[in-house]
Amino acid sequence: MDRLQAMRVFTRIVELGSFTRAADDLNLPRATLTHTIKRLEERVGAHLLQRTTRRVRPTRDGEVYYNHCVRLLADLDAVEADFREAAVVPKGRLRIDLAASLARQVLVPALPDFLARYPQIELDIGTSDRFIDMVQEGVDCVLRAGDLPDSTMVGRRVASMSQATVASADYVRRHGLPQTLADLQDGHVTVNWASPTTRRTTPLEFMVGRRMRELVLPARVTVSGTEAYLACCEAGLGIAQFPRYRIGEALANGSLVELLPSTPPPAFPVTVLYQSQRQLPLRLRVFIDWVAGVLRDLP
Structure with a gap:
């Protein structure tokens, strides 16, 4: 496995806190991930992960290495996306969680327009008002109304409602x-x-x-x-x-x-939260832009 792929494996293990979950997410055997991390630690000359009975966490060196990996991989993805995007059609599956009342009364009735505009995007929609751990639950973005608690997620305010x-x-x-x-x-x-x-x-x-x-x-x-x-x-x-x-x-x-x-x-703010990424997947970016447009056009 090359260095970039090893870095992606390492960052996914850190984000999911589990070799097993990361293996399922990456569709790789768990043994492959174990071997990859062993080789990676030998290459960098540092112990990167510590295992407990319930969770895998980065060591202090692992946290530093993780932050470097995230930046490097984001830069690489951004460079590749710049070349691809002109010819790319937004596609793929989006898992989103919407504030229940906004979903029922505003966004779901408007969804036929979004699905007609982007026929290759599939939506997996949850509706709740609870705190969502996007990394653990595999959610791409969350739409919430009102003031939000401090979060490591990135927020884009898409509306202010009376x-x-x-x-x-x-x-x-x-x-x-x-x-x-x-x-x-x-x-x-x-x-x-x-x-x-x-x-x-x-x-x-x-x-x-x-x-x-x-x-x-x-x-x-x-x-x-x-x-x-x-x-x-x-x-x-x-x-x-x-x-x-x-x-x-x-x-x-x-x-x-x-x-x-x-x-x-x-008036209260309406915010879309997503994981910190320099280059958003195109399917997520067009969805956030669509949500902002729908809410902006409300009476």
């Missing part, structure tokens, strides 16, 4: 229609939203001019799923905040009522 504070028509009949933020603290309740990852609840947020104000109201129900959050609001269990694309029909038919439109929640 939101509204709402309650059901039944809730407004029972509790009244607040006219000011101070009114919210007089007998009003909320549906608490808890992060699926951290389980921390999020206060209601309002833009007062250019300043953002947080307000914590009492709540009897806490949810961490987007569908349950909307269902609880529609059932009259409290005030909630949603992106406008999500509740446009309910606002139009009067089942939900917008509250305090002069002090709306701040």
